[in-house]
Amino acid sequence: MRSIMKSSVAFVSFLFTTSTIASDQQPFQFEAMAAPSHTLPALPYAYDALEPHISAQIMELHHSKHHQTYVTNLNAAMKTQAEAVHTSDIPTQVSLQAAIKFNAGGHINHSLFWQNLAPASSPEAKPSSAPSLVSQIKSTWGDEAAFREAFKAALLGIQGSGWGWLVKVETGAEQRLAIVTTKDQDPVVGKGEVPIFGVDMWEHAYYLQYLNGKAAYVENIWNVINWKTAEERFLGTRADVFKLLKTSI
Amino acid sequence: MNSTMLRTSAARSALRAAAPKSSTRAGLAGTTFVRGKATLPDLSYDYGALEPAISGKIMELHHKNHHNTYVTSYNNFSTQLEEAKAKSDIAAQIALQPLINFHGGGHINHTLFWENLAPTNQGGGDPPTGKLAQAINESYGSLDSFKEKFNTALAGIQGSGWAWLVQDTQTGNVQIRTYANQDPVVGQFRPILGVDAWEHAYYLQYQNRKAEYFKAIWDVINWKAAEKRLK
Known part of the structure; x- marks a missing residue:
């Protein structure tokens, strides 16, 4: 019943x-x-809009299959979790934590990722769309090139599946930028952490096009970073960034 | 400095030279290490020999590119480790540990994996016999039930990793264990049979349908190789 x-x-x-x-x-x-049911958010562009940097085939599989699977499995885990909460079944609640973190993380990460990408020809893909962010990047890493090198090194240093993020870390009135890598689908949700943009380093994000040449993927992704979104996240709050998740419930 | 250069050139010539088949089959304890350097072992079958379970293109990239990168990187970090030891630089030695684990693990895992696969006309898919068959039946009831549990373990890996049938060196029992990334089966457990669940192991052929890969791989499992690992 x-x-x-x-x-x-x-x-x-x-x-x-x-x-x-x-x-x-x-x-x-x-x-x-x-439990509320989460749904796959629509992409803000067509599957082939990021070509030639990310192929349409990758985008379609990545969005309609991989992301969808995280959403489906998240809903299933949350449903079981709601039952376990209702029946005060603590062992079951605890045992579900890993599945919730993994699938919710996958849903959060991909939702943020789609929004922080844009077609290479669009104005959003130019760093000039993020004047405040770029200014802080320069004061943190010296110049944009040094930042990209540091970001690339972090991405290529991931052992296994994971993500690389540019994160705004707020401690009281202070804020700083940091490059953060996370394993598997661990999301950036720590206190005071605002994810600015992320790059998916799971093999499914590039393999059909780049095969084992992940350095080329990491090089090319800069052409499709949505700096406008990055600037908005940089200027906004943590709650603003995660607002998009509410729209896909 | 001189010793580093010598070691590097030795590694290069070893990688270029095709190792004799017999030494390839000798495996980890055998001649995949030349003068302290790891070398990419030859496969004992053609890249296309595991089709249709695993495509020739996957096998070629997986062996020639992925496995070779682990070998090259392992040798590189291994050299750095020796230099850090020579200088008694403990901090550098510790910093290199995760890289040795990852790349050394990648080399060990793939070497064992190639050996525990075989084309169907060379025994791939033929069920285990003797002591291993008995151990599996005792622990899992039947081979089919074992495969089902192994595939569940594979599907449950969150991210990159491997599933192994291992033998507990303390009790002698066999069990299924999953390992993250390239963590190798070392210590208390002995590797008997491994399946690579990294996306590069199947993506070109199966894309997101990894359950189909896990189902198909049993057609090319070399149980004879697995039996030899059981003590």
């Missing part, structure tokens, strides 16, 4: 996000045990 009710709640939330709400649709009310 409960699982049927929960499924219908998930279905209603799916209808909401796809804007096909019937007028007599009941507003959705989550019971204590129900």
Whole structure:
């Protein structure tokens, strides 16, 4: 019974996000045990828009298959988690932590990643779209080239699957920039940490096009970094950055 | 300085020279290390020999590029480690440990992996016999049930890594264990059979459908090689 009710709640939330709400649709009310259902966010550009730097085939698989799988598995884990919370089943709640972190991390990381990429020919792909950020990059690393070298070294130093991020770290009134690498799908969600832009270093992010030549992928990704988004995240708060996740519930 | 140069040129000539087949099969304890340097072992089958389970293109890139990079990097960091030791630079030695683990592990894992695969016309996929078959049946009930649990373990790896059938050197029992990235099976456990779950091991052929790769690989598992590793 409960699982049927929960499924219908998930279905209603799916209808909401796809804007096909019937007028007599009941507003959705989550019971204590129900978990909201997350959905795959649409890309802000076409699959082939990042070519030749990232092929359409990679983008399509990456978005419609890989990201979708994180969303699907996150929803499944959250559903089980909600049941475990409802029944005060602590061991189950704890045992679900790894799956939630991995799949929620995958959903968060990819959602941020799509937004911090842009077609190479667009004005957003120019560092001049991020005057404040670039100014702090220069004062931190000396110049843009030195920053890119440091970022590249961090990305190529990842052992296994993971991500590289430019992060704004806020401590009280102070703020600084840092290059951070994370393993697997660990997201950048620490206190005071604002992810500015990320680069996916899982092999699925480049292998069909670059094979084992990941240095070339890391070189070419600079052509499609969305500096406008980066500037907005840099000037905004942590809550602003993660707002986009709420739109895909 | 001189010794470094000599070692480098020895490594290069060793990499270029095709090792005799017999020494390739001798494996880790054999001649994949020449004068203290690791060399890329030859495969005992052609790149295309594992098709359709694993494509020739995957095998070629995986062996010639990926495995070779682990060999080259391992040798490089190994040399740096010796230099740090010579200078009694403990901080540098410790800083090199993760790199030795990763690249040395990559070399060990791939060397064992190539050996525990075989084309179907050379015994690939033929079920285990003798002591190993018995150990698997005792622990998992049947070979099919073992494969199912092994594939579940493979699918559960979050990120890059390997799944291994290992033997516990303390109890002699066999069990399935997963390892992150290139962490090798060392210490308490002895590697019996490994499957590479890095995306580069299957992506060109299977893309995101990794479950299909895990299913297909059993057609080319060399159980005879696995049996020889069991003590």
